[in-house]
Every structure is written in structure tokens, then in C-alpha cells.
Amino acid sequence: MRLSPTLSTALLAVAEACRVARTVQHELAAVKTLTKEDLSPVTVADFAAQAVVCLRLHAGLGSFDLVGEESAGELRETSGDAMNNAVTRAVRDIWPEISEGRVHDAIDFGNHDASAESYWTLDPVDGTKGFLRGGQYAISLALIERGQVVAGVLGCPNLGQDFARSFNDPDPVGTLFYATRDGGAWSLAATDTADRAQRIHVANGRPITDLRMCESVESGHSRLDSAHQIRTRLRITGEPARLDSQCKYAVVARGQADAYLRLPTRHDYVEKIWDHAAGALIATEAGAKVTDIHGKALDFSTGTGLTANRGVLCASASHHAALLDAIAALED
Numbered sequence: 433m434r435l436s437p438t439l440s441t442a443l444l445a446v447a448e449a450c451r452v453a454r455t456v457q458h459e460l461a462a463v464k465t466l467t468k469e470d471l472s473p474v475t476v477a478d479f480a481a482q483a484v485v486c487l488r489l490h491a492g493l494g495s496f497d498l499v500g501e502e503s504a505g506e507l508r509e510t511s512g513d514a515m516n517n518a519v520t521r522a523v524r525d526i527w528p529e530i531s532e533g534r535v536h537d538a539i540d541f542g543n544h545d546a547s548a549e550s551y552w553t554l555d556p557v558d559g560t561k562g563f564l565r566g567g568q569y570a571i572s573l574a575l576i577e578r579g580q581v582v583a584g585v586l587g588c589p590n591l592g593q594d595f596a597r598s599f600n601d602p603d604p605v606g607t608l609f610y611a612t613r614d615g616g617a618w619s620l621a622a623t624d625t626a627d628r629a630q631r632i633h634v635a636n637g638r639p640i641t642d643l644r645m646c647e648s649v650e651s652g653h654s655r656l657d658s659a660h661q662i663r664t665r666l667r668i669t670g671e672p673a674r675l676d677s678q679c680k681y682a683v684v685a686r687g688q689a690d691a692y693l694r695l696p697t698r699h700d701y702v703e704k705i706w707d708h709a710a711g712a713l714i715a716t717e718a719g720a721k722v723t724d725i726h727g728k729a730l731d732f733s734t735g736t737g738l739t740a741n742r743g744v745l746c747a748s749a750s751h752h753a754a755l756l757d758a759i760a761a762l763e764d
Contacts, residue, residue, distance in 0.1 A: 496552060
């Protein structure tokens with residue numbers, strides 16, 4: 433597949449962010465000691481990854497709009513402290529001469545409000561608990577045009593090509609997944625964007641009783657008890673695939689699992705666009721059907737939140753309807 437300059441730039445941006453996040457994850461103890469905060473390593477990785485992605489997009493595309501999860505406001509207020517030093521040092525792994533102020537400016541490239549006709553959305557570290565646990569997490573970048581996701585790149589630094597490898601056993605290379613609308617879904621090693629990509633597809637033909645569902649490791653992210661009831665109702669005996677972040681979309685897209693169900697834990701909970709845009713497109717282009725738990729297509733035209741939707745169901749087409757019926761019965 434011949435890549436456009438836009439997609440090539442996005443792939444490189446996410447690959448560089450994977451490299452930075454992996455380095456910070458490997459230095460968890462040192463960063464905690466430096467900043468005296470248990471959550472500081474993921475905070476450093478969030479800020480640094482967003483800065484690196486924005487710097488690469490600016491270098492490759494010029495001007496752009498981006499809805500990011502982070503803002504540099506707090507960093508600017510504490511300029512020169514341990515957190516700022518750690519973030520700047522992490523960004524210098526890719527941009528060696530960059531100053532702290534330029535890092536702040538790069539992070540704030542992500543302050544767009546999702547009002548433009550065309551904009552990017554970024555989750556610099558999706559899967560906080562997985563990151564801190566040394567498990568799975570993702571860097572998610574997507575391009576939205578006129579309310580539709582047209583390109584998506586998902587960097588999974590700890591997810592390798594070997595399906596037999598435990599999700600709790602970090603792969604040293606990682607995987608990049610990408611898709612464009614009507615262009616299929618693809619994967620390649622996270623360390624080399626020039627590597628030849630392989631097209632990926634969902635699994636088809638597996639009996640529903642053998643279905644393997646992705647579930648969040650953290651119960652606060654989805655109703656795991658309800659997911660268990662759905663498996664029981666459909667007599668599903670397949671072992672759940674438990675991992676964090678949008679990596680769940682990726683393992684469904686490449687046929688390693690069959691479904692990803694996100695049942696909201698509160699009635700007023702609204703999913704954020706950066707938590708689903710890239711993963712949903714990649715899974716869709718690999719042959720999955722992605723809707724909310726009522727069967728409605730995900731609507732990315734309503735700003736930073738999926739306010740027209742409730743929950744998410746990503747599954748192979750052969751299993752999607754049965755899972756929707758089971759969810760409806762549970763909701764009733």
C-alpha cells in the first residue's frame with residue numbers, strides 16, 4: 433500500500449511517541465523518585481508523547497488542528513520543576529535541542545475544540561493502569577473530516593506479533609496499526625515505519641460458543657459483571673482477553689479476539705473521541721462491525737464526546753447481532 437504524505441507523517445509521529453513512552457515506562461522507578469508522585473511516570477509520558485506527535489505533525493504538515501488530551505497550563509505554572517525537566521528530557525530523545533518552552537508550545541498544539549471541518553484527535557497514552565503495571569497501553573492518533581474518521585494510527589508499544597505471547601509479557605518491539613477509510617487495515621513493527629506492512633482481518637467462522645471477548649483489566653472502565661452475564665447467556669466458553677486501552681480494537685482487528693464490549697459504568701458517562709476514533713476505524717477496515725450498545729454507528733460529529741452514543745460494541749459481523757441482542761436483554 434502506497435502511503436500518502438499525511439499518513440506517513442502520522443505513522444512516524446506515533447512511532448516516535450511509542451519510543452518515548454517505552455523509555456519512560458522502562459524508567460518508572462527513577463521518574464517516581466524524581467517527582468515524588470506515583471502517577472508521575474504516566475504524566476511524563478502523556479505530556480512527552482503529545483509534544484512529540486505535535487512536533488512531527490507540524491514538521492511534516494505545517495499548520496493543523498488537533499484535539500489532544502493534555503494541556504501545558506500546569507507545566508507553565510511550575511516551569512523548571514522536576515516534572516518539567518522529566519518531560520523535556522523525554523522529548524529530547526527525539527528532538528535533542530528542544531527547549532522547555534518549545535515543549536510547552538508543542539503540547540498546546542492539542543488545544544483545538546473539535547469545531548474545525550478537519551482535525552486530528554490524540555490520546556497520547558491510552559491505558560494509564562496498563563502503562564503503570566508494565567502492561568498494554570496505546571498511542572492513538574486519528575484524522576476526522578466532516579464528522580467522519582478518515583485515517584487512524586494506533587501504536588501499541590508492548591503488543592507484539594506473536595498471538596501466543598501473554599498480554600502481561602511486554603513485547604520489546606511493539607506494533608503499529610493503521611487504516612484509512614476504504615483502504616483496509618494494516619500492521620507493522622513499531623520500530624520501523626519503513627517496514628513492509630501486513631494487511632489484517634478479523635476472524636470469521638468461529639462458533640459463538642468459542643468466541644473470545646476482550647475485557648478491560650480495570651473494572652472501573654466497563655461492567656465486567658455484565659460482560660460475564662452476556663457470555664453466560666450466549667454459552668460462550670472462550671477465555672476472555674484481558675488487556676487495557678485501544679489495543680483491544682487491534683486484537684479484534686487482527687483476529688486474535690472476536691469482540692470488544694464497553695458497557696458504561698454510569699448512565700451519564702460519555703465516551704471521548706480520542707478513546708475510540710483510531711481503534712474503531714482500524715477494526716472497521718479489518719472487517720469488524722463497530723457500533724454503540726444500541727446498534728447505532730459511532731457519531732464523531734458531536735465535538736469531543738460521543739454524546740449521541742452509549743457504550744461500544746466492536747465484533748466480527750457474524751457475531752455482532754447476537755451480542756447486541758444479549759446486551760438488550762441485559763439492559764431490559
